[in-house]
Amino acid sequence: MTKKITIATRESRLALWQAEHVRTLLQERGLTVELLGMTTRGDQILDRTLSKVGGKGLFVKELETALEEGRAQLAVHSLKDVPMELPEGFELAAILEREDPRDAFVSPRFASLAELPQGAVVGTSSLRRVVQLKAMRPDLRIEPVRGNLDTRLRKLDEGGYDAIVLAVAGLKRLGLAERIRACFTVEEMIPCAGQGALGIEIRSDDAALREALAPLIDRPTWLATQAERAVSRSLGGSCSMPLAAHAVWAGDELRIDVALGHPEETGRTLLKAQLGAFVRSDAEARELGERAAQALREQGAEAYLA
Ligand SMILES: NCc1[nH]cc(CCC(=O)O)c1CC(=O)O
Numbered sequence: 001m002t003k004k005i006t007i008a009t010r011e012s013r014l015a016l017w018q019a020e021h022v023r024t025l026l027q028e029r030g031l032t033v034e035l036l037g038m039t040t041r042g043d044q045i046l047d048r049t050l051s052k053v054g055g056k057g058l059f060v061k062e063l064e065t066a067l068e069e070g071r072a073q074l075a076v077h078s079l080k081d082v083p084m085e086l087p088e089g090f091e092l093a094a095i096l097e098r099e100d101p102r103d104a105f106v107s108p109r110f111a112s113l114a115e116l117p118q119g120a121v122v123g124t125s126s127l128r129r130v131v132q133l134k135a136m137r138p139d140l141r142i143e144p145v146r147g148n149l150d151t152r153l154r155k156l157d158e159g160g161y162d163a164i165v166l167a168v169a170g171l172k173r174l175g176l177a178e179r180i181r182a183c184f185t186v187e188e189m190i191p192c193a194g195q196g197a198l199g200i201e202i203r204s205d206d207a208a209l210r211e212a213l214a215p216l217i218d219r220p221t222w223l224a225t226q227a228e229r230a231v232s233r234s235l236g237g238s239c240s241m242p243l244a245a246h247a248v249w250a251g252d253e254l255r256i257d258v259a260l261g262h263p264e265e266t267g268r269t270l271l272k273a274q275l276g277a278f279v280r281s282d283a284e285a286r287e288l289g290e291r292a293a294q295a296l297r298e299q300g301a302e303a304y305l306a
Helices: 012-028 058-068 127-136 149-157 168-173 207-216 218-233 282-299
Strands: 007-009 035-040 074-078 090-095 103-106 122-123 141-143 163-167 179-185 198-203 243-250 252-260 273-280
Touching: 007 012, 007 058, 007 090, 007 103, 007 218, 012 074, 012 149, 012 198, 035 058, 035 218, 058 074, 074 127, 090 218, 103 168, 122 127, 122 149, 127 141, 127 243, 149 163, 149 179, 163 168, 198 218, 218 252, 218 273, 218 282, 243 282, 252 282, 273 282
Parallel strands: 007 035, 007 074, 122 141, 122 163
Antiparallel strands: 074 198, 090 198, 103 163, 103 179, 243 252, 252 273
8 A cells, every 4th residue: 555545534633633643653654644624514513412413423424425535545533433333335444452441520629529519510411421420429410511622621611510521531632631630430430332442434445445454453442342332232322322331351351331321311220230251253242242231121221212
């Protein structure tokens, strides 16, 4: 592959960091890479709740059109924003080594969730975070906060919230780690499927590029996120549901933690399960995820799925 490769990317600071990161990795392998910045529908309507306007797929659609039209050859995504089923003709060619998958507690005044006074206002628009926060602290008032990372931090600093919850990985990538007051453990606040990992999407017919990207695949992350995404897919696949799924390796064993809350009655009992298996293949990883989804069903998940 001597041809130039173009990466289609959203223009948020986080998306650009991620695209630059992949550019550097490819340049280190001797490839010539440039970026094509694009504003997606998702970026244009950041003030409305995403689940109400069509979900996270809005962020990837325009990038896929650029791949389809040959204006770019690959797109870099936060894996957690990638729908469970990609459209016909596209695939994830690589998943990179996962960064810190935890969620962060960010506050100008309080050092941790435990220090928040009764009835404090916490900002998050993620239903997954809402249901887990309510399970820990039913007294909190949880308010939506939308926008990219810089916008959300600004809204916190302007005094609209006592604290907000954000992904550690995004804050670290943007050099904002000093804003983190405390990190939730992955058992306290189970991350969503794919959190902290980057996925590289290509056209399925681009075999040469698939081969060029293969060395970037981190096999442990690949298998762990296959299991996590299988949970979501098995329960109906919407990325806006209050579902958490996070898998970690303990030697050759992959252990997965899952949690499901109710999308409207967010204070309802959180369904939780923890399973493990020795996993060597994609099929075994997906089977673990499906068993975890089944464990949630046995606890009554159907009543929680709209
Ligand atoms: N939903 C937005 C989004 N997509 C990816 C990240 C951070 C990076 C990651 O988790 O991989 C964030 C910000 C956040 O959830 O706080």
